[in-house]
Amino acid sequence: MSAASQSFQHNTNSSYELSQCTNLLKTSKQTSSRSTTPKARKRRPSLPENVDEALLFLKHEPATAGEVTSIDDKKLLRKIDWLLMPLMFSVYYLQYTDKTLLSTASVMGVIEDTHMPANGFSHLAMTFYVSFLVCEPLQSTLIQKFPTAQFLGINVTIWGVVVTMNCVCKGFAPLVVLRVLLGVFESCVAPSLIILTSMWYTRFEQTLRMGIWYQGSSIAPIVSTLASYGFLFYDKKHDHDHFKSWQILFLLFGLLTIAIGILVFFFLPNSPMKSRFSHAEKVAILERVRDNETGIENKHLKWKQVKEVLLDVKTWMMSLIVILTNVPNGAVSSFNDIIISNFGYSDAESLLQSLxxxxxxxxxxxxxxxxxxxxxxxxxxxxxxxxxxxxxxxxMAWLPANNKSGLLAGINLINTVGSTLPLLYSWVTANYAGHSKKITMNAILLMSFCLGNIIGPETFQDSDAPQYIPAKMTIVITLAIAIVITLGLAAMYHLENKRRDRAGYQEMPEDYQFLDLTDKQTRNFRYLL
Structure with missing residues (x-):
């Protein structure tokens, strides 16, 4: 079948689906106009299964125009921010902290106390991301099936228990088991937060809000580094019969994670429709994100949307960018303290030099x-x-080993690449419409993140210590390729928007923004660059 025939067939199918939705919406509207009693209003309207939960809410519990327009948009946005951002920031902060505590503990004696074998530290870093990778598709599917925020809260609480158990590990094998479990339960965090952000904010607001909760990954190493520095003095004052400083570190952050998980379960809303806002505010929230054309929530997995993601070349370009940018990110997050300590600094100095x-x-x-x-x-x-x-x-790769200041500058500059991840999150959220399509793309995005983080630590081999030149050259090569692919992806989005501009806008049914259509099913959708 030619490309033109495939395009015609796809557009024909989409038009048929749109006409079906239009007829059902008209029927629903006529039925609701006849049913004005309170009892009738409580009945769920007869709408097709493929529409968004937001449309079911708006048709079932409409608000008058006066109720919605009386709400101040700026005040409403501030209320949304204060409800969501503190908890979402806390979750992402703890996710990053808990998975990198092992790196912090590496200069506090955990390697020696657990009799870690050669390359054992690299294997532990890989173990986490392998389990993360394997469980990501399952977690993404469960996020669609269950209430998002409560499902997230349960996972956070369980991984908090896993973190506390690290403090009683006496050997390498228990550490491996706990790293596997940590990867399993942490794999739900980013897809949950991405979906929640897309529910509440316009496409132009999403990038900054993802930046806010993603800052947890910037604050986390500062807090854990200062805590570790303080615990080093604890080791000097207590004999070896007491808890070691690295054991206290795991216990402290594990208990904190459990507490945050409980708060998320009870206070983070699953969607605007199920929040504690007034009815008029809920409607106003849905109306302000209507023009995203990416919907709010749909609990039905649609295989057509999954197929659409898998057959799109832009999906795999995005995946490659995530993999390539996370090779250095994964390597540095796992080996940052070890690399700095190899410059000749003491344990305490190594921790402070990472700030x-x-x-x-x-x-x-x-x-x-x-x-x-x-x-x-x-x-x-x-x-x-x-x-x-x-x-x-x-x-880092080509400066001489005695140029300590230049090498430190190099390792500090490497920290900019991690900040590309929230931009990639927001790029996917803004440009992938259809709930099943978003869920699938989020899974691919996070699996790509895992692959990059698996490859990164494995480039650091004990045989290459202390300079690790092959690993540092890998950083340069992967990032150069990532730049080329990113330019190509941005150009493709730009050209597609131009093509749609030339084709003109498509006449759509009422409330088409909440019919759970994909970005390819409507020419009116414009990709953000």
Missing amino acids: PGCAVAFFSVWWGTWAAGRYNCRGLVIIALIIPTLLGGAL
């Missing part, structure tokens, strides 16, 4: 998400954030 890199990461996330949201240029900002890391990798 400038945390500041670089924080500023990069702030600037990147602000610039991308403000100027609609996610691709260009991603490239701008890759370049410093590429330069940092080059400095």
Whole structure:
């Protein structure tokens, strides 16, 4: 079948689906106009299964125009921010902290106390991401089936228990088991937060909000580093019969994670329709995100949308960008403290020397998400954030070993690449419409993240210590390729928008934004760059 025939068939099928939805919506509207009693209003309207939950809510419990227009949009946005951002930030902060506690503990004696074998640290880092990778499709499917926020809260609480159990490990094997379990339960975090962000915010607001909760990954190493530095003095004052400092570290953050998981379960709303906002505010929230054309929620898995994702070349370009940018990110997050300690610093000095890199990461996330949201240029900002890391990798690979200041500058610059991830999150959220399509793409995105983080630590082999030159050269090569692919993806989105502009806007049925259509099923959809 030719490409033109495939396109005609796809458009024909889409038109048929739209006409079916239009007829059902008209029937529903006529039925609701005849049913004005309170009892009748409580009946669920007869709508097709493939529509968004938001449309079912709006048809079942409409609000008057006066009720909605009386709500101040800026105040409503602030209320949404204060309800969501603190908990979402806390979850992402703990996810990053808990998975990197092992790196922090590596300079506090965990390697020696658990009799870790050669390359054992690399294998532990890989173990986490392998289990994360394997469980990501299952977690994404469960997120669609169950209430998103409550499902997230349960996972956070369970992985908090897993983290606390690290404090009683006496050997390498228990650490491996706990790393596997940690990967299983943490794999739901990013897809849950991405979906929740897409429910509540416009496409232009999403980038900055993802930057806010993603800053948890910038703040996390600062807090854990300062905590670890303080615990080093504990070791000096207590004999070996007491808890070691790294054991207290795992216990402390594990208990904190359990507490946050409980708060998420009870206080983070599953969707705008099921929140504690007033009825008029719920309707106003849905109306302000209507023009996203990406919907709110749909509990039915649609295999057509899954197939659409898998057959789209842009999906795999995005996947490659995530993999390539996370090779250095995974390597540095796991080996940052070890690399710095190899410069000749003491354990305490190594911890403090990692703080400038945390500041670089924080500023990069702030600037990147602000610039991308403000100027609609996610691709260009991603490239701008890759370049410093590429330069940092080059400095680390080719500067002489005695140039300590240059090498430190290099490892600090590498921290800019991690800030590309929230931009990639927001790029997917903004440009993938249809709930099953978004869920599938989120799974692919996070699986790609895992692959990059699996490859990254494995480039650091004990035989290459202390310089790790092959690993540092890998950083330079992968990032150069990532820049080329990012330029190509941004160009494809730009050209597709131009093509749709030339074709003109398509006449759509009422409430088509909540019919759970994909971005390919309507020419009116425009991709963000």
